[in-house]
Structure formats: structure tokens, C-alpha cells
Amino acid sequence: MKVKIFDEEDEVDLENDVNEFLDNLDGEVVDIKYQVSVGVFSEEQVFCFSAMIVYY
Numbered sequence: 001m002k003v004k005i006f007d008e009e010d011e012v013d014l015e016n017d018v019n020e021f022l023d024n025l026d027g028e029v030v031d032i033k034y035q036v037s038v039g040v041f042s043e044e045q046v047f048c049f050s051a052m053i054v055y056y
Contacts, residue, residue, distance in 0.1 A: 001030065007050045011036075014049040021053065030054040 004021060008014040022029070031054040039046045 002027075002055055004053045004055070005050065006052075007048060009047060009049070011049050014051060018051055018053070025055060028056045030056065 006014055006017045006021075008017060018032075033052045033054075035050050037048045037050075039048075
């Protein structure tokens with residue numbers, strides 16, 4: 001079993017990275033975990049979109 005972790009600043013980039021990985025995956029996906037977090041720095045909001053794919 002292996003994992004692949006993705007971390008992007010916007011959801012479109014994360015979606016593109018995950019789809020590209022899945023298109024080229026020579027194995028079987030066991031699970032996908034998705035998370036969004038936000039932080040505030042001064043008056044700016046910083047988003048973090050992440051996904052972890054568990055696969056064989």
C-alpha cells in the first residue's frame with residue numbers, strides 16, 4: 001500500500017493534479033481523503049486544498 005499527497009492553493013489546481021495522477025495510475029485506489037484549511041495573515045486569507053490518495 002502507498003500514499004500520494006497533494007497540496008495546492010486553489011481547488012482547480014488540486015483537481016487537475018489528482019486527475020492527472022489517477023489517469024496515469026497503474027494500480028487500484030483504496031481511498032481518497034480531501035481537506036480544506038484557511039488561515040488569515042494580516043487581512044489576507046490563505047487557502048490550502050489537499051488530498052491524500054491511498055492506493056496499491
